[in-house]
Amino acid sequence: MKVVTCIAPVNIAVIKYWGKSDEDLIIPINDSLSGTLSMDTMCAKTTIIASPELQENIFWLNGKEQSFDNKRLANCLQEVKQIADKSLPHLNWKLSIKSENNFPTAAGLASSAAGYACMVTALAKLYEIKGDVSYIARMGSGSACRSMYGGWVLWCKGSSSDGKDSIAKQIAPAAHWPEMRVIVLVVNDEKKKYSSTDAMKRSVQTSELLKHRANHVVPKMVKACIEAIKKKDFETFAEITMKESNSFHAICQDTYPPCVYLNDTSHTIIAAVHAYNEFKSANKVAYTFDAGPNAVLYLLESSVDEFISVINYVLPPMDNNGDYYKGLPVSPSQLSQKLKMALNASIQKPGGLKYIIHTKIGEGPKLLSEPQEHLL
Amino acid sequence: MKVVTCIAPVNIAVIKYWGKSDEDLIIPINDSLSGTLSMDTMCAKTTIIASPELQENIFWLNGKEQSFDNKRLANCLQEVKQIADKSLPHLNWKLSIKSENNFPTAAGLASSAAGYACMVTALAKLYEIKGDVSYIARMGSGSACRSMYGGWVLWCKGSSSDGKDSIAKQIAPAAHWPEMRVIVLVVNDEKKKYSSTDAMKRSVQTSELLKHRANHVVPKMVKACIEAIKKKDFETFAEITMKESNSFHAICQDTYPPCVYLNDTSHTIIAAVHAYNEFKSANKVAYTFDAGPNAVLYLLESSVDEFISVINYVLPPMDNNGDYYKGLPVSPSQLSQKLKMALNASIQKPGGLKYIIHTKIGEGPKLLSEPQEHLL
Numbered sequence: 001m002k003v004v005t006c007i008a009p010v011n012i013a014v015i016k017y018w019g020k021s022d023e024d025l026i027i028p029i030n031d032s033l034s035g036t037l038s039m040d041t042m043c044a045k046t047t048i049i050a051s052p053e054l055q056e057n058i059f060w061l062n063g064k065e066q067s068f069d070n071k072r073l074a075n076c077l078q079e080v081k082q083i084a085d086k087s088l089p090h091l092n093w094k095l096s097i098k099s100e101n102n103f104p105t106a107a108g109l110a111s112s113a114a115g116y117a118c119m120v121t122a123l124a125k126l127y128e129i130k131g132d133v134s135y136i137a138r139m140g141s142g143s144a145c146r147s148m149y150g151g152w153v154l155w156c157k158g159s160s161s162d163g164k165d166s167i168a169k170q171i172a173p174a175a176h177w178p179e180m181r182v183i184v185l186v187v188n189d190e191k192k193k194y195s196s197t198d199a200m201k202r203s204v205q206t207s208e209l210l211k212h213r214a215n216h217v218v219p220k221m222v223k224a225c226i227e228a229i230k231k232k233d234f235e236t237f238a239e240i241t242m243k244e245s246n247s248f249h250a251i252c253q254d255t256y257p258p259c260v261y262l263n264d265t266s267h268t269i270i271a272a273v274h275a276y277n278e279f280k281s282a283n284k285v286a287y288t289f290d291a292g293p294n295a296v297l298y299l300l301e302s303s304v305d306e307f308i309s310v311i312n313y314v315l316p317p318m319d320n321n322g323d324y325y326k327g328l329p330v331s332p333s334q335l336s337q338k339l340k341m342a343l344n345a346s347i348q349k350p351g352g353l354k355y356i357i358h359t360k361i362g363e364g365p366k367l368l369s370e371p372q373e374h375l376l
Numbered sequence: 377m378k379v380v381t382c383i384a385p386v387n388i389a390v391i392k393y394w395g396k397s398d399e400d401l402i403i404p405i406n407d408s409l410s411g412t413l414s415m416d417t418m419c420a421k422t423t424i425i426a427s428p429e430l431q432e433n434i435f436w437l438n439g440k441e442q443s444f445d446n447k448r449l450a451n452c453l454q455e456v457k458q459i460a461d462k463s464l465p466h467l468n469w470k471l472s473i474k475s476e477n478n479f480p481t482a483a484g485l486a487s488s489a490a491g492y493a494c495m496v497t498a499l500a501k502l503y504e505i506k507g508d509v510s511y512i513a514r515m516g517s518g519s520a521c522r523s524m525y526g527g528w529v530l531w532c533k534g535s536s537s538d539g540k541d542s543i544a545k546q547i548a549p550a551a552h553w554p555e556m557r558v559i560v561l562v563v564n565d566e567k568k569k570y571s572s573t574d575a576m577k578r579s580v581q582t583s584e585l586l587k588h589r590a591n592h593v594v595p596k597m598v599k600a601c602i603e604a605i606k607k608k609d610f611e612t613f614a615e616i617t618m619k620e621s622n623s624f625h626a627i628c629q630d631t632y633p634p635c636v637y638l639n640d641t642s643h644t645i646i647a648a649v650h651a652y653n654e655f656k657s658a659n660k661v662a663y664t665f666d667a668g669p670n671a672v673l674y675l676l677e678s679s680v681d682e683f684i685s686v687i688n689y690v691l692p693p694m695d696n697n698g699d700y701y702k703g704l705p706v707s708p709s710q711l712s713q714k715l716k717m718a719l720n721a722s723i724q725k726p727g728g729l730k731y732i733i734h735t736k737i738g739e740g741p742k743l744l745s746e747p748q749e750h751l752l
Contacts, residue, residue, distance in 0.1 A: 206619075209626060212588040239632075243582075246634050250585060254626035256619050257650040264640045274633040 002090050004126045005047040005374045008118035008365035010037045010103075010111075011146045011153065012182065012296045014241040014288055015222050016248040019204045019214060024075075025163040026142045029204070030218040032155045033225055034146045035298065036174065037182055038362030041327040042103040044114035045368075046122045047375035054094035061099045061115070075139045076120055084127035091127065098375040103357075116140030117147030121365040134168035150174045150363035152229050154222070174361045177232050179300045181328070184357040185311060187265045187293040196291040199252070199259040206256040213251055218244075234300060238286035241298055242273070245288040252291075261291050265315065265352045269295040272314045272345060276307060279342040304358065308332040314345040315352040327358040378466050380502045381423040381750045384494035384741035386413045386479075386487075387522045387529065388558065388672045390617040390664055391598050392624040395580045395590060400451075401539040402518045405580070406590040407598045408531045410522045411674065412550065413558055414738030417703035418479040420490035421744075423751035424498045430470035437475045437491070451515045452496055460503035467503065474751040479733075492516030493523035497741040510544035526550045526739035528605050530598070550737045553608050555676045557704070560733040561687060563641045563669040572667040575628070575635040582632040589627055594620075610676060614662035617674055618649070621664040628667075637667050641691065641728045645671045648690045648719060652683060655718040680734065684708040690721040691728040703734040 017032040057068040068074075077095075084091055099119060101111045120137040123129075138145035138155075145166075146153045151173040158165035203210050221244050228237040252259045262270075266289060273287045285299045285307050299307060309332040317324050335343075368374075393408040433444040444450075453471075460467055475495060477487045496513040514521035514531075521542075522529045527549040534541035579586050597620050604612040628635045638646075642665060649663045661675045661683050675683060685708040693700050711719075744750075 207626075208593045208619075208623065209585045209588060212585060212592075216588075217584045243584075243632050246632060247584065247630050250583075250626040250630035253629050254623050256615075256622060258622050258646060260643050260646075263643075267636050267639075270634065270636075 001049060001051040001053070002093075002126055003047065003049050003374055003376070004122045005045065005368045006118050006122040006125065006365055007039050007043045007045045007368060008114050008121055008147050009039045009150070009362055010042045010114045011035065011143065012037060012288065013143065013146070013290070014237070014298070015218060015225055015244050016290070017143055017155065018248055018251060019200055019210055020142070021157075022161075022163065023201070025166075026138055027163045027166045028142060028155070028157045029210075030214040031157050031222045032143070032146070033171070033222055034143070034153050034155075035180070035182065035361050036147065036150045036153060036364060038174075038360050039366065040362065041357060041359040042101075042114070044099060044101050044111065044118040045375060046097065046099040046115075046118040048119075048122045048126055049096040049376050050090045050093040050126055051096070052090075052093050054096055057095050057097075059097045059099075062101060072116075072140050073119075076116065076136055077123065079136045079139060080120065080123040080127055080129065080133070084129055088127060096376060100375060112141040113143040113147045116144035117365055120144070121148070121367075125367055132167055135164055135166055138163070138166060138168075148364060151176060151361060154226065171226055172229055174363055177229065177361065179302070180361050181299055181301050181304050182359050182361070183297040183299065183304065183308070184359070185269060185295040185297065185315075186354040186357065187263065187295070188351060188354050189263060189265070189293045194259065199255065199291065202259065203251055203255040207251050207254040209254045210251050213247055217247055235283050238277075238283035238298065241286040241288050249289060259291075261293060262289055263293045265348065266293045266295060268314055268345070268348055268352070269311070272310055272343060273297070275343045275345070276310050279339055305331050305333055306335075308356065308358075309335050310339070310343065311353070311356070313340065313347065314343060315348050316350040317353065318351045321355075324355050325358065326355055328360065330356070330358050377425060377427040377429075378469075378502055379423065379425050379750055379752070380498045381421065381744045382494050382498040382501065382741055383415050383419045383421045383744060384490050384497055384523050385415045385526070385738055386418045386490045387411065387519065388413060388664065389519065389522070389666070390613070390674070391594060391601055391620050392666070393519055393531065394624055394627060395576055395586055396518070397533075398537075398539065399577070401542075402514050403539045403542045404518060404531070404533045405586075406594040407533050408519070408522070409547070409598055409601055410519070410529050410531075411556070411558065411737050412523060412526045412529060412740060414550075414736050415742070416738065417733060417735040418477075418490070420475060420477050420487065420494040421751060422473065422475040422491070422494040422498045424502055425472040425752050426466045426469040426502060427472070428466075428469050430472055433471050433473075435473045435475075438477060448492075448516050449495075452492065452512050453499065455512045455515060456496065456499040456503055456505065456509070460505055464503060472752060476751060488517040489519040489523045492520035493741055496520070497524070497743075501743055508543055511540055511542055514539070514542060514544075524740060527552060527737060530602065547602055548605055550739055553605065553737065555678070556737050557675055557677050557680050558735050558737070559673040559675065559680065559684070560735070561645060561671040561673065561691075562730040562733065563639065563671070564727060564730050565639060565641075565669045570635065575631065575667065578635065579627055579631040583627050583630040585630045586627050589623055593623055611659050614653075614659035614674065617662040617664050625665060635667075637669060638665055639669045641724065642669045642671060644690055644721070644724055644728070645687070648686055648721060649673070651719045651721070652686050652715075655715055681707050681709055682711075684732065684734075685711050686715070686719065687729070687732070689716065689723065690719060691724050692726040693729065694727045697731075700731050701734065702731055704736065706732070706734050
């Protein structure tokens with residue numbers, strides 16, 4: 001019997017992936033770029049057991065049994081086995097896979113990216129594969145490939161029709177920009193979600209602006225953003241991050257019928273960030289939004305406490321919300337009257353946010369070897 | 377003493393004007409296309425008195441005295457006088473101008489377009505000018521030029537640097553498509569408005585997608601939409617109208633900082649229109665949104681009552697809202713259970729809309745000659 005347990009991180013794109021050129025292989029129409037979040041706060045965990053005694057493959061995700069016939073899972077497994085050493089005795093043993101996220105999937109935080117990164121890392125370990133397997137994680141969930149590395153990660157769309165060069169590369173390690181912090185504002189939202197896979201497909205089919213974004217806007221932004229990260233130039237990094245989020249949601253709005261992910265609470269956050277940056281005469285905070293209403297803010301450590309206070313001012317928490325802050329500690333303070341005036345906010349009623357996560361940039365997937373760490 | 381009184385209509389663009397290539401002359405970066413709304417329901421009215429006894433120019437707008445030094449007003453007046461017969465005795469008499477809208481400016485319905493169309497029509501009449509003066513109305517408020525004609529109107533951006541060929545042309549008269557109706561859903565919104573002049577400028581300066589829209593998307597859409605109007609092909613007309621509204625708001629979202637005009641109520645309306653059209657397996661209703669959250673719906677007479685019922689279902693009116701329907705009569709009915717299911721709506725709490733205006737396509741500006749019709 002073989003047992004492998006891994007953890008893998010969530011990543012938050014600053015240059016977004018939106019649109020596939022190959023639906024089956026998950027090859028994107030543009031490069032994308034992300035920060036990997038610390039696994040101290042959020043991670044996926046997967047244990048895989050391979051045993052000659054197992055009668056059939058089993059897959060448990062967050063406590064629920066899943067079909068093993070799922071095409072994306074099958075693609076990953078097939079690809080890993082294909083490059084594995086064929087003489088491994090356990091290559092044909094059945095598998096029992098158990099996967100969990102230590103953060104609520106309701107957070108809308110691309111749990112599938114961390115999940116597939118974790119699964120592929122564990123499979124690669126199980127079958128003793130060396131070298132980059134980000135292209136395999138990509139076949140599970142596109143942005144999972146970016147969760148295969150820590151720090152700042154570029155997913156190159158590649159040009160090969162088999163997707164073998166559509167892989168992730170680390171641009172800079174987590175330690176490169178140690179002051180960088182990430183705040184996730186989890187928005188209360190009752191709207192039904194629609195699948196981002198479907199929405200993305202509809203954008204490719206109907207948005208007149210998408211091609212221009214993919215071919216002309218994103219390449220410039222990727223280049224400038226990598227440079228800003230390398231130089232630790234927050235001013236430029238923040239501007240690109242916000243513009244890029246806006247550009248992505250513009251494409252969603254240009255899709256027919258439109259796919260609208262931002263709601264009034266999201267727009268309140270956007271307005272607060274711009275008002276705060278204007279007050280500071282510098283970009284101190286950058287927002288980015290994925291396919292949902294939750295804001296992810298990139299900011300330096302020195303801005304965290306004040307900006308949490310800004311958020312508490314425009315989007316007050318409910319009373320007695322004891323579990324409101326998660327992750328790294330925060331110490332929100334009183335805002336100055338001047339800053340309150342500058343925010344010029346239409347203050348929202350309490351309860352617009354479910355909770356706030358404070359975290360930082362972290363490392364890539366990790367093998368856990370202590371027996372008590374296994375999920376099975 | 378000379379007295380002239382005119383009325384002029386509101387117009388609602390189906391291909392939007394967004395972005396100037398010349399800020400002073402108000403020359404747009406793309407053609408635009410609109411329907412002119414009936415003056416029976418909404419219009420601007422202007423009376424101009426020219427008298428040798430007036431000591432100074434006076435301008436009243438909706439009951440409030442305005443500065444006569446306003447650059448846009450001065451540009452219009454100067455241009456009209458320039459092409460007038462210089463021997464007219466009253467050419468140098470002072471003016472008293474009184475202008476009013478018969479609809480609340482709070483409706484966010486481009487009151488300046490109707491206002492400047494009315495003013496320029498009255499000035500042209502006063503100074504006995506023949507021929508097209510839509511380029512002069514354009515200098516007051518860009519889209520005012522489209523209110524200079526009834527029916528379906530194209531504003532050609534033109535190519536001359538003095539803007540003389542940036543004029544409006546009628547594509548089809550009001551009588552061409554007599555079944556066409558227009559419903560305005562006036563949304564309750566407390567957000568402060570920002571000037572569309574400023575937002576447009578910011579889009580030109582910052583949106584990476586705007587040029588692509590202006591140069592590649594709009595020309596195709598204008599051509600196809602004119603054809604759809606000429607053929608009275610509602611299916612195509614509706615699709616272009618909705619896509620074009622989405623494309624415009626995509627550009628707003630791509631602007632930095634973004635200018636967000638649509639709110640959660642607007643998106644509820646968009647979702648209801650798409651769900652209704654899907655239920656009917658045809659485009660029965662088309663939405664379009666200008667620089668504000670209010671929806672304008674184009675639809676044929678036969679769909680009005682049912683779609684008003686759809687709106688009442690997803691956005692219920694407040695109780696005792698006696699003045700809720702304005703304009704042409706409506707007879708909302710009960711919705712079938714099947715249609716309610718198909719709407720699959722997250723029904724909003726009552727009061728999302730202020731009121732509903734029902735109107736149709738109408739004629740261009742008109743001279744009123746009965747003495748009791750003057751405002752002064």
